[in-house]
Amino acid sequence: MDSLEWSILRGQGSAAEAGPSRARELAGQLAEADFNAILTSTEAKSIFSGPQLLEGLNIPSSSSAPDAHGLEAESSPLIRLIVAVALLHSFVQANWTGPNLTFTPLDFLPSPSQPTAASASASSSSSTSNDELNALALPLLTLQGEPAYHLASQPVLFLLARRLFLSLATSTSDSVKILPIWLLRLHLVHLSLLDEAVSLPTESISAVQALLDDPTVVADQDLKATIELEIGLYHHAVGQEKLANQSFLAAARASELEFELTGALGKKTKYQVALLSQLVLLAESRKRQDEGETDTVESQFETVAEPGPKNGQSETKSTLPESIALNDDTLLEETEFTKVTSSSSSSPDKSTSKLSHLDPSNQPPLHPLDQALLLSLCLSQHNNSPSSGLTANQMMPFLSRVIAHPRNWSIHTTGLLLRSRLESTRSRTVERSTLQLQALIEQMPTSDSSPKERLQYFHQLPLSSKWDMERELAKRFLSIGVTRSALEIFDRLEMWEDSVGCLQRLDREEEAIKLVRDLIEGKKIESDTLTTMGKANLSEKRRNKLTEGRKSKLFCLLGDLSLSSEESVKDPVGAKKRAIEMYEQAWEVSNKTSSRAMRSLGALYVGGQAYEKAIECFKAALEINPLYARVWFTLGVCYSRLGRWTEAKDAYRRQVGVEEDDAEGWNNLAAVYLRIGEDDKKDGESAQPATTTATFENKHLAWRALLQGLRFAYSNWRMWQNYMIVSIDVGELSEAARAMTRVVEELSDKNPLMAVDFDVLDKLVDSVTRDDYSLLKEGKVVPKTSNEGFGLLPLVERLFDQTILPRISDSSRVWKSHARLLRWKDDSIGALEDYIKAYRWSIVFDESVERDKAKWLEAINEIEILVATMSQLGPKAKIQAQVEAEAEAAAEKEGGNGKKKVSDWKFQARGIVRTFMGRTKESFEYEKDWERLQELLDDLKKSD
Numbered sequence: 001m002d003s004l005e006w007s008i009l010r011g012q013g014s015a016a017e018a019g020p021s022r023a024r025e026l027a028g029q030l031a032e033a034d035f036n037a038i039l040t041s042t043e044a045k046s047i048f049s050g051p052q053l054l055e056g057l058n059i060p061s062s063s064s065a066p067d068a069h070g071l072e073a074e075s076s077p078l079i080r081l082i083v084a085v086a087l088l089h090s091f092v093q094a095n096w097t098g099p100n101l102t103f104t105p106l107d108f109l110p111s112p113s114q115p116t117a118a119s120a121s122a123s124s125s126s127s128t129s130n131d132e133l134n135a136l137a138l139p140l141l142t143l144q145g146e147p148a149y150h151l152a153s154q155p156v157l158f159l160l161a162r163r164l165f166l167s168l169a170t171s172t173s174d175s176v177k178i179l180p181i182w183l184l185r186l187h188l189v190h191l192s193l194l195d196e197a198v199s200l201p202t203e204s205i206s207a208v209q210a211l212l213d214d215p216t217v218v219a220d221q222d223l224k225a226t227i228e229l230e231i232g233l234y235h236h237a238v239g240q241e242k243l244a245n246q247s248f249l250a251a252a253r254a255s256e257l258e259f260e261l262t263g264a265l266g267k268k269t270k271y272q273v274a275l276l277s278q279l280v281l282l283a284e285s286r287k288r289q290d291e292g293e294t295d296t297v298e299s300q301f302e303t304v305a306e307p308g309p310k311n312g313q314s315e316t317k318s319t320l321p322e323s324i325a326l327n328d329d330t331l332l333e334e335t336e337f338t339k340v341t342s343s344s345s346s347s348p349d350k351s352t353s354k355l356s357h358l359d360p361s362n363q364p365p366l367h368p369l370d371q372a373l374l375l376s377l378c379l380s381q382h383n384n385s386p387s388s389g390l391t392a393n394q395m396m397p398f399l400s401r402v403i404a405h406p407r408n409w410s411i412h413t414t415g416l417l418l419r420s421r422l423e424s425t426r427s428r429t430v431e432r433s434t435l436q437l438q439a440l441i442e443q444m445p446t447s448d449s450s451p452k453e454r455l456q457y458f459h460q461l462p463l464s465s466k467w468d469m470e471r472e473l474a475k476r477f478l479s480i481g482v483t484r485s486a487l488e489i490f491d492r493l494e495m496w497e498d499s500v501g502c503l504q505r506l507d508r509e510e511e512a513i514k515l516v517r518d519l520i521e522g523k524k525i526e527s528d529t530l531t532t533m534g535k536a537n538l539s540e541k542r543r544n545k546l547t548e549g550r551k552s553k554l555f556c557l558l559g560d561l562s563l564s565s566e567e568s569v570k571d572p573v574g575a576k577k578r579a580i581e582m583y584e585q586a587w588e589v590s591n592k593t594s595s596r597a598m599r600s601l602g603a604l605y606v607g608g609q610a611y612e613k614a615i616e617c618f619k620a621a622l623e624i625n626p627l628y629a630r631v632w633f634t635l636g637v638c639y640s641r642l643g644r645w646t647e648a649k650d651a652y653r654r655q656v657g658v659e660e661d662d663a664e665g666w667n668n669l670a671a672v673y674l675r676i677g678e679d680d681k682k683d684g685e686s687a688q689p690a691t692t693t694a695t696f697e698n699k700h701l702a703w704r705a706l707l708q709g710l711r712f713a714y715s716n717w718r719m720w721q722n723y724m725i726v727s728i729d730v731g732e733l734s735e736a737a738r739a740m741t742r743v744v745e746e747l748s749d750k751n752p753l754m755a756v757d758f759d760v761l762d763k764l765v766d767s768v769t770r771d772d773y774s775l776l777k778e779g780k781v782v783p784k785t786s787n788e789g790f791g792l793l794p795l796v797e798r799l800f801d802q803t804i805l806p807r808i809s810d811s812s813r814v815w816k817s818h819a820r821l822l823r824w825k826d827d828s829i830g831a832l833e834d835y836i837k838a839y840r841w842s843i844v845f846d847e848s849v850e851r852d853k854a855k856w857l858e859a860i861n862e863i864e865i866l867v868a869t870m871s872q873l874g875p876k877a878k879i880q881a882q883v884e885a886e887a888e889a890a891a892e893k894e895g896g897n898g899k900k901k902v903s904d905w906k907f908q909a910r911g912i913v914r915t916f917m918g919r920t921k922e923s924f925e926y927e928k929d930w931e932r933l934q935e936l937l938d939d940l941k942k943s944d
Helices: 002-010 021-031 035-039 042-048 076-097 122-141 155-170 179-191 202-213 215-219 221-237 241-255 294-298 350-355 368-376 392-403 409-423 430-443 451-456 466-479 483-493 496-505 509-521 540-544 548-564 566-570 572-589 595-607 611-624 629-641 645-658 663-675 696-710 717-729 733-747 758-768 773-777 789-804 812-824 828-840 853-887 889-893 905-924 930-942
Strands: 258-269 276-284 301-303 318-320 331-341
Touching: 002 021, 002 076, 002 221, 021 035, 021 076, 035 076, 042 076, 076 155, 076 179, 076 451, 076 466, 122 155, 155 179, 179 202, 179 221, 202 215, 202 221, 215 221, 221 241, 221 368, 241 368, 258 350, 258 392, 276 331, 276 350, 276 368, 276 392, 318 409, 368 392, 368 409, 392 409, 409 430, 409 451, 430 466, 466 483, 466 496, 483 496, 496 509, 496 548, 509 548, 548 566, 548 572, 548 595, 566 572, 572 595, 595 611, 595 629, 611 629, 629 645, 629 663, 645 663, 663 696, 663 717, 696 717, 717 733, 717 758, 733 758, 733 789, 758 789, 758 812, 789 812, 812 828, 828 853, 828 905, 853 905, 853 930, 905 930
Parallel strands: 301 318
Antiparallel strands: 258 276, 258 331
16 A cells, blocks of 8 residues: 555556555545545545534534545545545646636535435535635635635635545544655645745644655655655745755755856857857756657657647647746747757866867757756745856746756746746846736636646645635736736735735725725625636625625725825824724634734834833734744844843844744844843833843854844944954854955945944954964964964954055054054064054044144153164164165066165154154243153164
8 A cells, every 4th residue: 555655646647556446446546536426425525524524614414425434444535635646636626726626615515405306506516605605615725813815716625525535634543654745745835825824733744845865755755756846845835945945955855966167158149140158048857767758758749839740740648837928129939049058068066077068059858857856946936046046147047947847737836837937027028027027827727738637746746726816917017117917916816915005006995995994894795707717606604705804904904094095194192092993803804823913012112112011912913923024133133132042042042943044044143142141121111231240151142143244244344343353252263264354345435433443353353363483484373273373363364454454554553453463473564554554544644633732642652662772673664674684685676676764763763753843832932741751852863
């Protein structure tokens, strides 16, 4: 039976598989997508007769149904699995892949009433009953307070599938080994019905990952790649992009898909003459034993955009979605490549050598599973950081590689959909983007390919539902300013929140408010415009039925409108009060299951600085659905404002756990670690400045948090500045030097006064100069660490020579710090020059020195220190200059060796004192401290 289970998972069914004969027969029908035959079978009717499966649907269990215990005991769980999969795939066919179903749930469920004879109204009665059945099923699909989309076709199919899968999961029998992966697939379909993602329990994902160690999976590379890919799609669906990309790459390794993003000479425009390097994806699938020549496989399909057979084939078995032509006056339809890649001759990388034989303009078709893998790597459409996956520019070669060789209806559809999304942001491609999306929507209900083909790779693809694609088209219209067309689509889909947004754009706020109120009060009937979706002849009960979740959402929408209407400008207090009432009413209407209501109410309280109330709201929202990263963040802010640092730490940790690439969250987490140890404030007391020193352990945790956050905010100088200071505290001086480098690079042109932290710079120099430089010169000391002494010296020297001094030369403290470093290295000439440069940028040259006595006294101190330093370094500099001159005499004859001659330090010092005395004589000649300058000048004269 294990063998048959795995065959079902692969989408196969064969009489040669081991297992009960009836199960094998049903598995074969499942593989052929003959769901009607399965659901109307004797075994299925026996399953549907159970009262638990039909609870809440007003369908009595049928006493005349066959006895479920009459089934073979060992095959019963497997047959229940087959029926559950048939229900799930029927629902998917009705809402995702098409074509439209030829049966309804009433064709196989026990009838609520048994008519004695056929009548002319039987068809109408069945239609009404089917509509009521779906209306009853819809509220039962609400998950953690998130209502399911109410216009999904035949939701009762999904409800029955879900109940059947869950009954298998709770069964004491452990015979359905592959159930975890089916539960994952079920959940991914369920997420597509919800507005917000809901995560699975950790143990559910662990159960799926445990299947990777099963001997059957280990022996089947494609099966292992499939499971890894579906795990990745789950992580993507709940917003965990890093984990998703890790799973996608693991799937590629399991499949042995070789791919490399590289460069090849080619043309992108019609008038381009010179060949330029263009991005291209080289990819090759492994050879599969059961696969014939790829050309034969590919020739089974054609696309509408390219009429006529390929490769001389006169027969086609399937028509794929149309790939709309670009028809641009400048851009080519596809990049034209030469045969040589730019990296094939220079890169020693192993993957490059494996793919160097491929011609970029004529690559072999990929296996459909490998095509699905490449598409999955292109899911993060708004990604700008390579650390989070492919960037937008890198995605197009992946999509082009897949679209070039269509081999499956659903895969080709997904590829065109993702290409449409990428092209929607460019002026030259936005038209094709919109037309392509329209073509995909129109293609779905047609019968141009079999349900079997369309469903074959559905679970390995991020294929959007019919309503999601239409909603995306409406948003595409919005992006190009066609607001009225977008409004028509949103109204037809009954996506009222989006409709309200369109009305606000059209300055019709009163109409938006009336629309929502009419829906709540039942004055506006839903589903009265959906004849194109097969929703005509709806019963009044179905039309007027608003589930608790949807009604709660409408109250939230009223609250939002209260805050954004013109009345809120005239009466902000009243608008806020009305919004609070709406959100509270939404919470009550939903029986306290609306996460949206609590999130909105909490945000309102934060705006009014009512942090305690906001905390209660956010906690209630996160208990229902903990996947809202921004809610965790705002909760952390509320705790921080109240000085409750431990709770703030927990909130920020949860936030970065959900949204790892949020640099602001990591920065705030680090700040909280540095505050833990203070007494947490209670009952709304405001947080006071730190009164205790953070422990080393917490400082190190703060340092690690900042290090993690900087991966996603490389240009954020404030985070680098925080990281620099914390690095000093935890002894990571080399990282402090690196951080200062980044701060100076970012700020030197914008705000040079803030670019250098002089205290940190002095600490770096202090750490280097702590050891005896002569020992290093003599080779008696080997640096043991880069965080102090000789090991830190190269980093500090680069910091000065390559970063600070070329950008910031007008700071006295910078020159003094550099002078101390040179003085430690026995470079008396360089040190003396730096001290003089520091003097030139000191307070001595401030014009206010000639009028302000306090500054005049400070300037005298500067001059005294400088003269004392010159008296120490001057003689050494003179000797050093003589030694260097003798050693480089040959270079001097050729025009100088680059060394400046050392001036007479005494003459220089006397000039400094005289000049300053001349500038300030008029104002301060009769001051007592004038004698200090005179004595300094006299001492310099005597030293001659």
